Amino acid sequence: ERPKTTTPRLSVSMVRKSKQASGNAALTHYEMRHKLTGEHGTQERRLAGHSQYRLGDCGLSLTPLVDASTVLCSPSGYLYEDQAILQYLVTQTQLLKEQREKAQAQQKATTNDDNDQTDDLGKRKAAFDASQKDWVKKQKPNVQLADATIQAAKQDLKRTSYWLADSQPVLETTHVAAPENVRPLSPHSQQPLRRKDLWPLELEYSNGNATTFNNNNNQRQLLCSLTGKPIRTQAAIAYWTSRDEPGKIVLKEEGYQQLIVGSSSSGSNSKTKPTTTKKNPKIYCPNTHQKIKYTRELQRSGSSFATSGQATVVQKYKPTMT
Numbered sequence: 001e002r003p004k005t006t007t008p009r010l011s012v013s014m015v016r017k018s019k020q021a022s023g024n025a026a027l028t029h030y031e032m033r034h035k036l037t038g039e040h041g042t043q044e045r046r047l048a049g050h051s052q053y054r055l056g057d058c059g060l061s062l063t064p065l066v067d068a069s070t071v072l073c074s075p076s077g078y079l080y081e082d083q084a085i086l087q088y089l090v091t092q093t094q095l096l097k098e099q100r101e102k103a104q105a106q107q108k109a110t111t112n113d114d115n116d117q118t119d120d121l122g123k124r125k126a127a128f129d130a131s132q133k134d135w136v137k138k139q140k141p142n143v144q145l146a147d148a149t150i151q152a153a154k155q156d157l158k159r160t161s162y163w164l165a166d167s168q169p170v171l172e173t174t175h176v177a178a179p180e181n182v183r184p185l186s187p188h189s190q191q192p193l194r195r196k197d198l199w200p201l202e203l204e205y206s207n208g209n210a211t212t213f214n215n216n217n218n219q220r221q222l223l224c225s226l227t228g229k230p231i232r233t234q235a236a237i238a239y240w241t242s243r244d245e246p247g248k249i250v251l252k253e254e255g256y257q258q259l260i261v262g263s264s265s266s267g268s269n270s271k272t273k274p275t276t277t278k279k280n281p282k283i284y285c286p287n288t289h290q291k292i293k294y295t296r297e298l299q300r301s302g303s304s305f306a307t308s309g310q311a312t313v314v315q316k317y318k319p320t321m322t
Helices: 029-035 082-138 143-159 252-266
Strands: 041-046 071-073 079-081 199-201 236-240 248-251 294-297 313-318
Touching (some): 079 082, 248 252
Antiparallel strands (some): 071 079, 236 248
16 A cells, blocks of 8 residues: 655635725824824823922922022912022013113114104205206206107116016014013913012921832921921912011911811800801911911922822824825
């Protein structure tokens, strides 16, 4: 018997054709979605906590205010180092002054040029009228001379090269607009900011042993002056008993609400119910026992958590390739 021989079979894998409308497209859905997201379409980026403003840092230099000599608070609720914000106000005031002077000088020069042009045009017109009157008196009309002059002018036009430019570029002066605001604007709220609107604050920090907001044990935490709890992403309020004295920072829910409730119930008798219907109860500082006259809500620290109530994702759209 002859030995049986087996012929090896070749396994050919056929590529299945896509039944979708975009099956013949040059780029797949994965490539369009993941490979080219940075070139076109809607881009999304998630904001981390370290890339946002944090309460306890300077709003201009973004450095911690632990070693700052004086901390100032703006009406919008941002904290600044005194040297940084004062230098900003001086610089912006000087820039506004220079812009105002340039606008006034340009307006004055434009007015003078218009007056000079008007006077020059009137003088030339008067001189032309006088010369025409004199020429009419002295000269007699000569038709042949006029025809010869016209023919000579036509010959000059024919000899003119068509390569010559018909007009020359004119340098246009840049218009300098006068500043709309007299005072410099706040770097965050873009509202007019004055030096007397910046009120001093006294900050209290931890000793540096507790875990901080960004898990850096060497950095000290900002504390509530009433409860002693660290202020991370909670809402906080600053209060002052006088504009001349530095203010304090307390938590809005756990600190300032306790002051309101305590002030409303302290004056009432123990046998009667506390009177909480008063619109503006007198609130006293627990440290100095002075009446709190001014308060400002501070800007909350940024967080990457969606439950913080702040925007954690930013979007930017770029036109597609098609």
